[in-house]
Structures are given as C-alpha cells and as structure tokens.
Amino acid sequence: MTHANDPSAGAPMRADHPLSMDELAAVIAADIPSGAFVNLGIGQPTRIADHLSASSGVVLHTENGMLNMGPRAEGDAVDPDLTNAGKVPVTELPGAAYFHQADSFAMMRGGHLDVCVLGAYQVGFQGDLANWHTGAPDAVPAVGGAMDLAIGAKEVHVMMPLFTRSDQPKLVPLCTYPLTGVGCVSRVYTDHGVFEVGARGVRIRETYGVGARELARRLGITDPDTPPTG
Amino acid sequence: MSRAEVVESADAAVAGVEDGATVLVGGFGLAGMPFDLIEALIRQGAKDLTIVSNNAGNGEVGLAALLAAGRVRKVVCSFPRQADSWVFDRLYRSGEIELELVPQGNLAERMRAAGAGIGAFYCPTAIGTPLAEGREEREIDGRRYLLEYPIRGDYALIGAYRADTLGNLTYRRTARNFGPVMATAAATTVVQVDQIVEAGQLDPEAVVTPSIYVDRIVQVQTRRHTVQGAR
Numbered sequence: 001m002t003h004a005n006d007p008s009a010g011a012p013m014r015a016d017h018p019l020s021m022d023e024l025a026a027v028i029a030a031d032i033p034s035g036a037f038v039n040l041g042i043g044q045p046t047r048i049a050d051h052l053s054a055s056s057g058v059v060l061h062t063e064n065g066m067l068n069m070g071p072r073a074e075g076d077a078v079d080p081d082l083t084n085a086g087k088v089p090v091t092e093l094p095g096a097a098y099f100h101q102a103d104s105f106a107m108m109r110g111g112h113l114d115v116c117v118l119g120a121y122q123v124g125f126q127g128d129l130a131n132w133h134t135g136a137p138d139a140v141p142a143v144g145g146a147m148d149l150a151i152g153a154k155e156v157h158v159m160m161p162l163f164t165r166s167d168q169p170k171l172v173p174l175c176t177y178p179l180t181g182v183g184c185v186s187r188v189y190t191d192h193g194v195f196e197v198g199a200r201g202v203r204i205r206e207t208y209g210v211g212a213r214e215l216a217r218r219l220g221i222t223d224p225d226t227p228p229t230g
Numbered sequence: 231m232s233r234a235e236v237v238e239s240a241d242a243a244v245a246g247v248e249d250g251a252t253v254l255v256g257g258f259g260l261a262g263m264p265f266d267l268i269e270a271l272i273r274q275g276a277k278d279l280t281i282v283s284n285n286a287g288n289g290e291v292g293l294a295a296l297l298a299a300g301r302v303r304k305v306v307c308s309f310p311r312q313a314d315s316w317v318f319d320r321l322y323r324s325g326e327i328e329l330e331l332v333p334q335g336n337l338a339e340r341m342r343a344a345g346a347g348i349g350a351f352y353c354p355t356a357i358g359t360p361l362a363e364g365r366e367e368r369e370i371d372g373r374r375y376l377l378e379y380p381i382r383g384d385y386a387l388i389g390a391y392r393a394d395t396l397g398n399l400t401y402r403r404t405a406r407n408f409g410p411v412m413a414t415a416a417a418t419t420v421v422q423v424d425q426i427v428e429a430g431q432l433d434p435e436a437v438v439t440p441s442i443y444v445d446r447i448v449q450v451q452t453r454r455h456t457v458q459g460a461r
Contacts, residue, residue: 063334064258064404080261080454081405087259087288087312087460098403100410100438101258101284102342105335109354133360140319141331142311147361148335151354182358 017209018191021161026051028159028189032058032115039063039108039149041118041131042086045159048117059095061113063145065104068096085145105145108152116153117189118146120160122175125202125221127185129158130177143180150181162190162219169219171195171202234397234444236426240270243420243448247276247385250303254341254381254412255283255293256388259312259457262405263292264389264422266450271387272296278303282341282381284334284408286310286318288457297321306381308334313459331361336378338411344380345414345443353378386416389452390439393423394430397444398437406438413443420446 019027021044029051032038039061040046049071052058060069062084069084070091078089107113120131129150132143150156160170171188188195193207193215202221204212216222237243244267247253253271257263272295279302286305287294294317296302305327310318321327332340333355343351352375356362366377388409390399399421401409413419426449 062404064261065407066404078456079403080456082403083259083261083457083460087261087457089456092403098401098406100406101334101338101408102411105338109335138323140311140315140322141329142309143331143333143361144309145334147333147356147359151357152335179359 019208021159021191022047022050024159024189024191027194028117028157029056032056034058036114037061037067037112039113039116039153041116041146041149042144043119045117045119046084046086048159061104061107062090063104063108063149065099065101066092066096067099068093070096105148105152108145108148111152111154113153115155115157116149117157117159118149120158120170120185121177122170122172123158123160123185123188123197124175125171125173125197126199127183127197128175129156129180129185130175131158132180133178135178146180150184155186156181156184157187157189158185159189162192171197171219173220234441235446236395237446237448240266240422240448240450241273243267243422243446244270244274244385244387246418247271247274249276250278250280251276251384252280252282252382254383254386254388254408254416255281256386256407256409256412257292258284258404258407259460260288260292260455261403262389262401262407262409264387265292265453265455266422266448267387267389267420268292268296272299272301277301280304280306282306282337282383284308284337285312286315286329288312289314289455290317291455294318297327302327304328304330306330306332306337308332308337312457314457333361337381338408340378340381341383341408341411341415343378344382345411348380350377350379352376381415383412383416384418386412386419388412388419388421390421390423392425392427392432393421393444393447394427394432394441396429397421397441397447398429398432399423399439399444400432400436401438410439413439418445419443420448422448422450422452424452425449
C-alpha cells in the first residue's frame, strides 16, 4: 500500500495546514490498495474517484448495480439509464459489469468488497458509525445502502470534516446520533488528521496543520503517544 | 394460462389492480422507472396502495405523480429524502402517508426471498441501530443477525429494455436495478419495454429475467429522465 506522504506517490498533501476536501480525497486515493474493489459513498467520498489513476487498477462498485464505474458523464455522454448511487449520470469503463440489486448487496454482505469510504455525521472512538439520520423530529429519515455497506465491506473508512460548523468534534467517545453500524469503522480521514479507530480505541495516525497533542486534547483522546487509547 | 401476455396499451397492462394492493415499483431514482405503467395506474384509479420502491418519488413524474394523486397509503423504501422529493416530504410531514424504512440491501433481499420461496432469513444489516428495535435477533458463529421476512407484491410494475413475445427480458445499464428481483416477487408482474421482438431474437445467454416470471408486457415509447439536483 502506498501512502500520500511517500514522495513516490506524488500526492499534493502537505502536513502543515488543514487539508481541503480535495487534498484529503488525494490522501485517501493514495491509500487504496491497487486492484481493490471499492465503494465510494454519496457526497464527499465521490471526489476520491478523481484521484484514482487508471494504473491503480481500482474497480469502483456502485450499489445501484455496477462494477467498473467511470467518471461523471458530461454532455452527450449523459444516459439517464446509467447513474451512480447519488443518481448522478456516470460513464462505464472497459470491463464494466451490470447486475441487479440483490446481487449488488450480496457482494457487500458476502465480504467481496475490499473498501468502502463513507461520509458521516459522527464516528465513535470504537468505530461506531452515525451517518443516516440526525434524529431531528421533522427530518425525513433515509438510509439507502449505508447500513448494508457498514456491515458488509471488509474495511469501512470515513471521510469527513473533523469539526461541525459550530466547532463540535465529529469524532467522539460515543455517538449521540442514531447509529448506522456498531464498531464497523476502522479508519477516519479528516481535514485535521487521520485516525485509526476500533475496539481498542482511537489512535492518531497523522495530523495536518496541528500537533498530535493539541488534536488529542481537543478531541478528548487521553494520550496520543501511547496507542491505543479509548 | 401462465404464459406472458403481450398487451396493446399500458392501461390494459395495469388492469385489475385493486384498492389496498401492494405494488412493487422498479427504478432507482428515475433510472428504470416504468413511467407509462404508473400513469396508467393513476388513470385506473386504485387507491390505498402500499408501494415498495427504492425511493419515494423524484420531481413530479412517475412515482411522485402517483403519490401526488393521493393513491398511496404507505411507502416501503430505503431512501425517500432527496433533493427533489418534495411530493413525498409534504405528505410525510403532514401525516398523510406512512413510511417503512428498509435498508436497500434488505429491501432487495426480502423481495428475492419472496420470489425464491424463502420463509425468512438472518441478516447482519442494521444490528445495533434504531431499525433493529423490536426485531428478533440471533447470534450465529459469534456474529449477530436480525430476522428478516419476505416482501411480496400483488403486482410488480417494472421497466426493462427488450422483451420477446414469451416475456424474456433484457435491461439497460443501471436501469436494471430492482427489476429482476421484483419480477420474481409479485403475483402479477407487468413490464414496459422499449421493444418487443419475436421469440428467438433475444440471445438466450443475454436474458436477465426469464419469461416464467413475467405476466404482461407492453411496448411503449420509453421516456427517460435524469434526477434534477443529484450530486
């Protein structure tokens, strides 16, 4: 597995400032193993596709029924019969395959999908995921494939800003929003750093524009130097 | 007489849908949605319907038009909230429509189970979440699962690409989505297609839905729409 800090990966990321979502997408893309089968969630994670080179051999799965999905379709290439899970028109790459919904989700639950990268409202230190419902009484709930992906992919990673607009951490000891899955997330990519999470707690892998101790203090992580903590 | 019937109009294709029926409606967003069959169902007049579909309508067309016509009592779906789901949002917030939210993979697998004669199955999706509340749980080989029951339809309305006169079907691209599963899970499966060809003109290796699942076929001038505001 290559890493974005490795100069050979040629990634634009530098650690002296918080990353933009596009820079973060490049970090995540560089972490995805060559040849992996990958599902990118609706929203920010779709940007990761822009940073995957053809030579990476990564095959994108979209849960509405396709493998080897290509980039967003523009102009004459738009076909209403060919969309991604966010219902955006996309294209097909050579070697694409179509299949129905029961097969598409069997691929997830059956352990055939290597990685999925999802957005989140909150992630718990032990890997709990909350990304489907704010719990607000007037909100219309929608879950889509999030709960299936959360328990199905071999590795579930999250891409999200680390703080809300009101500066509240989204990586938290325990989620307060309704859960999508329990203990399912293994890694969290954020604009301020990358975290490994799970049953043994949270560990800071790298930081962007902030020291590990300062970041640990803001998040309530007890000691970044003695992983793992919880 | 169980062989599929080629009918002349969408209206003939949806004849007999009764008030209170459960209707499986194909499509993911607008890809694969059977617009002509839904419009015919609106003209046909059946009400108090339970609709099973991935979404709960986009814009003003298709399923959204059926909801706006006040024919739907309950929607069973995975993802009602979208940029252009204002018809459903209004009905839901005013309490005029019931929602049963089902994770997308369970929605598909529960219909697959119905079509395959499976009485129920254990699935790990939604364990430990609010959607697991009140449900039967079981631990198998150290992993927790929820008991899931089949979803059957009285009717399935689906959009495919080509049919032969026997009812064998092919689909186009991601418009396939729920069609093949829904076709197996309803007492009466009704299909609109772009083209009907003679038996023998579809490559048997390319048939996705075999004719045994199909009851009525109608050829239409298929309209296709993209979801506005998708991102």
